[in-house]
Amino acid sequence: MDSVAQRLSVVGAGAALELRGVTRMFGALAALTDVTITVRPGERRAVLGSNGAGKTTLFNCITGDFPPSSGTIRFFGEDVTHFPPYERIRRGLRRTYQISALFPGLTVQDNVYLACRGVSRGRFSLLRPSQNDALMHAADNLVQAVHLSAVKNQRVSELAHGQQRQLEIALALAGAPRFVLFDEPAAGLSPAERLELIEILTSLPAHIGYIIIEHDMDVALRVVESVTMMHNGRIFKEGLPQEIQSDPEVQELYLGGGHG
Amino acid sequence: MSVTHDARVQVHRPAATAPRPAVRGWPEFNNPAAWIVAIILLIMPAIANGFFLIEIFATTLILGTIALSLMFLAGYGGMVSLMQLTIAGFAAYMVAVFGTSDNANISLGWPWWLAVPMALALATAFGTLGGALAVRTEGIYTIMITLAIGAAFYYFTNQNWAIFNGHTGINNVATPHFWGVNWRWDIPFYYVVLAVAALCYFAVDYISRAPFGLALQGVRDNPRRMAALGFNVNAHRVAAYAIASFIAGLAGVLQVWNYRQISPGSVSVGACIDILIIAIVGGITRPIGPYIGALVFVLLRTFALDFLVKIGLDGNRFRLLIGLGFLAIVFWSSDGVIGLWQRWRASQRRETNRPGGGRGHG
Numbered sequence: 375m376d377s378v379a380q381r382l383s384v385v386g387a388g389a390a391l392e393l394r395g396v397t398r399m400f401g402a403l404a405a406l407t408d409v410t411i412t413v414r415p416g417e418r419r420a421v422l423g424s425n426g427a428g429k430t431t432l433f434n435c436i437t438g439d440f441p442p443s444s445g446t447i448r449f450f451g452e453d454v455t456h457f458p459p460y461e462r463i464r465r466g467l468r469r470t471y472q473i474s475a476l477f478p479g480l481t482v483q484d485n486v487y488l489a490c491r492g493v494s495r496g497r498f499s500l501l502r503p504s505q506n507d508a509l510m511h512a513a514d515n516l517v518q519a520v521h522l523s524a525v526k527n528q529r530v531s532e533l534a535h536g537q538q539r540q541l542e543i544a545l546a547l548a549g550a551p552r553f554v555l556f557d558e559p560a561a562g563l564s565p566a567e568r569l570e571l572i573e574i575l576t577s578l579p580a581h582i583g584y585i586i587i588e589h590d591m592d593v594a595l596r597v598v599e600s601v602t603m604m605h606n607g608r609i610f611k612e613g614l615p616q617e618i619q620s621d622p623e624v625q626e627l628y629l630g631g632g633h634g
Numbered sequence: 635m636s637v638t639h640d641a642r643v644q645v646h647r648p649a650a651t652a653p654r655p656a657v658r659g660w661p662e663f664n665n666p667a668a669w670i671v672a673i674i675l676l677i678m679p680a681i682a683n684g685f686f687l688i689e690i691f692a693t694t695l696i697l698g699t700i701a702l703s704l705m706f707l708a709g710y711g712g713m714v715s716l717m718q719l720t721i722a723g724f725a726a727y728m729v730a731v732f733g734t735s736d737n738a739n740i741s742l743g744w745p746w747w748l749a750v751p752m753a754l755a756l757a758t759a760f761g762t763l764g765g766a767l768a769v770r771t772e773g774i775y776t777i778m779i780t781l782a783i784g785a786a787f788y789y790f791t792n793q794n795w796a797i798f799n800g801h802t803g804i805n806n807v808a809t810p811h812f813w814g815v816n817w818r819w820d821i822p823f824y825y826v827v828l829a830v831a832a833l834c835y836f837a838v839d840y841i842s843r844a845p846f847g848l849a850l851q852g853v854r855d856n857p858r859r860m861a862a863l864g865f866n867v868n869a870h871r872v873a874a875y876a877i878a879s880f881i882a883g884l885a886g887v888l889q890v891w892n893y894r895q896i897s898p899g900s901v902s903v904g905a906c907i908d909i910l911i912i913a914i915v916g917g918i919t920r921p922i923g924p925y926i927g928a929l930v931f932v933l934l935r936t937f938a939l940d941f942l943v944k945i946g947l948d949g950n951r952f953r954l955l956i957g958l959g960f961l962a963i964v965f966w967s968s969d970g971v972i973g974l975w976q977r978w979r980a981s982q983r984r985e986t987n988r989p990g991g992g993r994g995h996g
Contacts, residue, residue: 437862463864475862477855480848488852491845492864498873499845545863 389448390415390553390583391436396445398428398435405431406442407607415450415552417583420594422618423604424627429587430472432604433555437469438462450552464493466552470559472587474538476545478531482522485530486513486544493549512548520544520574536567543574554584560593568593595619603627675828684820690936692824692892694928695831699885701913701924703878706838709918710847711874712854715768717780718882719909720787721761723901725886727791727798728753730896734808740799746810754883761879762872769871784906791898803897807890818891827888831925834881838921841877850874911956915963917970926971931956 391413398406406428413419421429434440436447438459447455454462477485490509491497503510517526520540525533530541539559546554556575560568568590575586575597588594595601601618603611611624618624674681678691700722707713732749735741744752768779791798798804809818817826841847849870852860857867890896899905908931916927938952967973 439858439862458866459861460864460866463862469862471859471862475856475859477852477859479855480851484848488848488860488865489863491849492860496845497849497865498870500841500847502840502844545859548863 392448399443420598427604428607468546468551469555472557483526489545489548556586679821692827698925698928703881715780717783720784721882722886725757725883726890726896730804730807736806757883762876765875805895917972
């Protein structure tokens with residue numbers, strides 16, 4: 375009787391992210407049903423599925439934007455099921471949004487600075503940062519990493535769509551992320567910008583794992599080592615990218631026709 | 635999108651080592667207009683008589699500071715609070731209750747240097763509690779909750795005789811005397827009011843670029859994303875109410891010293907809404923806006939009466955003028971008089987730049 379609990383805690387401690395029986399209801403509609411996923415630290419995984427498969431709801435449950443109706447979520451062994459979003463973020467979880475969720479009234483630099491400040495002390499500080507403030511430098515480096523240095527003093531509302539998507543990623547990489555959830559980072563990007571995105575994702579430090587929701591197979595399968603297929607709020611298939619691509623059922627459901 | 639690639643090309647230029655823009659400094663120091671205004675305000679007692687000094691300028695600065703506390707919440711935090719005048723009025727009542735007045739049954743007779751900190755602490759606590767209720771809501775519901783708090787306080791002061799002395803209020807509130815100066819004499823009082831207003835103005839301007847103020851603007855733009863960056867959004871909002879309440883409380887202390895009395899009429903629902911009108915008319919996006927709005931309001935309130943009587947209307951219709959002005963501002967300039975001024979300046983600059991060729995500016 376002890377052994378089950380023990381085994382679970384061992385599994386939990388070894389995983390970056392562990393979901394057990396996560397269900398999310400919206401009224402009578404089940405957006406997620408009994409989802410169980412385990413992701414290793416440093417693992418990079420794609421979540422695929424048609425619209426309404428529950429991919430974004432899954433992200434919202436993991437970050438706490440919506441709490442799950444039932445089930446448990448562990449983050450590096452710690453049960454975070456009932457934590458508010460900011461507590462999960464402070465533990466190293468990050469996410470991006472499908473529709474850019476930025477601060478349009480602030481400059482690029484201030485957006486990134488806020489992201490750096492959010493995961494460190496002094497969130498309530500009433501003192502302006504000095505010239506050689508460590509977080510200001512961290513923000514500078516992040517702005518440079520996503521190729522936005524030239525526009526760093528512009529308001530976000532003035533940026534082009536592609537630049538906003540890059541900033542979206544920068545906000546998710548502030549501080550010391552341990553695991554990132556990317557929600558369709560390539561949405562609306564040009565082919566050239568997609569290449570830039572792939573470069574940013576593949577050059578992340580190896581210890582940072584992520585889950586990426588992506589409709590574009592060319593992007594998704596080049597930046598991940600495992601794939602989870604979702605359908606109608608359930609896990610439909612899990613496996614290596616090649617397995618999923620060649621799976622007849624998957625091909626029939628999602629890849630048939632349009633995929634070249 | 636070619637813009638992205640331009641940006642990428644420029645990464646290799648030494649952009650990271652470029653000097654930080656003036657945004658983080660004190661922009662007003664380079665502005666001659668700001669210096670002229672500051673000098674005029676400082677030498678005002680030499681220009682203006684007692685009536686202008688107190689009834690126009692001190693009153694403007696006091697109302698402007700209360701509206702500044704609303705600007706801080708609404709402009710930076712996206713929270714429209716209609717209870718800022720109520721908090722100021724609460725501080726005013728507390729000065730009367732803890733200090734000295736005609737009514738020895740109520741006033742405890744503490745010296746001003748004890749009564750004022752007590753009043754500020756209680757007003758801050760009152761506003762923070764109200765804020766803690768209001769931050770659970772957004773938009774119109776925040777307005778309704780804070781308006782309800784304002785209305786409840788107004789009716790409470792009307793009906794409570796033990797502390798607030800009902801509809802008569804508390805009269806002949808003592809004002810500070812020390813160093814041989816009666817600080818309610820016109821000139822010393824003007825300087826006290828000016829100093830407090832300047833302090834509040836610069837504090838708000840400074841905090842807007844500090845981590846707390848930036849985070850507050852982040853909360854205004856996208857609370858959900860702020861939570862996903864590690865911020866406790868509601869705690870930030872409540873803290874903003876605490877700061878705004880302290881500012882409103884300071885203005886309330888000045889207000890009770892100004893009139894030497896406080897009664898429910900000063901904390902009526904109409905007066906609460908006047909603060910919103912002042913902030914909107916002046917411009918709610920920058921700290922200077924509320925003071926401009928307050929000046930417009932006080933000038934209209936003081937002089938529209940004579941003007942209206944002259945053209946054969948009831949003098950009490952000055953609110954009609956304010957209302958028309960408010961409508962005009964809301965229709966044509968969502969950022970108030972300050973926005974009109976900025977657009978006019980921008981168009982002037984464009985005119986002068988035209989012969990020299992199109993130098994774009996944002």
